[in-house]
Amino acid sequence: MPKGSAKLTENRKEEIIDACAKLYETMNYNEVTIKEISKETSFSRPSIYNYFESKEEIFLAILTKEYNAWADDLEQLSLVGSRQSINEYADRFAKTVAKRKQLLKIQAMNLYEIEEGSRLERLVEYKQAFFRATSAFEQSLKASLPELSEEKIEHFRYAFFPFMYGIYPYAYPTDKQMAAMDQVGLPYQKSSIYDLCFQFAREFLN
Structure with a gap:
């Protein structure tokens, strides 16, 4: 987990969660990838793995x-x-x-x-x-x-x-x-x- 306040970490996780939820409104499950999620956030693909180990x-x-x-x-x-x-x-x-x-x-x-x-x-x-x-x-x-x-x-x-x-x-x-x-x-x-x-x-x- 990257360094920073608990609040900052939670905000970053929420950004990733919200991006995934937004994509799932128009894509099926298999189409929603870490790559696609990263495009909807301010994070690179490797950065997302600091907060979640998988798409699941x-x-x-x-x-x-x-x-x-x-x-x-x-x-x-x-x-x-x-x-x-x-x-x-x-x-x-x-x-x-x-x-x-x-x-x-x-x-x-x-x-x-x-x-x-x-x-x-x-x-x-x-x-x-x-x-x-x-x-x-x-x-x-x-x-x-x-x-x-x-x-x-x-x-x-x-x-x-x-x-x-x-x-x-x-x-x-x-x-x-x-x-x-x-x-x-x-x-x-x-x-x-x-x-x-x-x-x-x-x-x-x-």
Whole structure:
């Protein structure tokens, strides 16, 4: 790690993370390279390796940042109060997930290889952010819908987090996927991230 204050180091890491996230909006995972990331920053390729050992670690840092941001939103959701209907909670909850498009995309497409290509300490940081989000998720349910049993909350958590892996591919199918579905007559109803999450939460919690 290069010399300098902790704040300076953190700012440089954020610049790299933000550059990678920006590229991933228009490129696929394989197209985003350390070389391409360096073009979007003030760093050379060798300099980036002072902060991250691999491209996978940069993507893992994006996920860590996304989960912490989602946890922030879920914690705010807990402060709304307990006088909510299931529909009101489902609406607010779905809005927090709809803001996490980048999280859903990375998680659906490349999570396994990102985890495998990252050092254990970086993976631990990500898992801590994930755990924080799951805890905030449960607390938002307890605070907003106090009538729910612990069993219902647990069932919802174990159902929703696996469900998350399919949200992005369903909300954003590729042109080739759409063409293939058309050819075989497979029906498809266009749904947004919000729609999918709202419907899931409303149906499951009722």
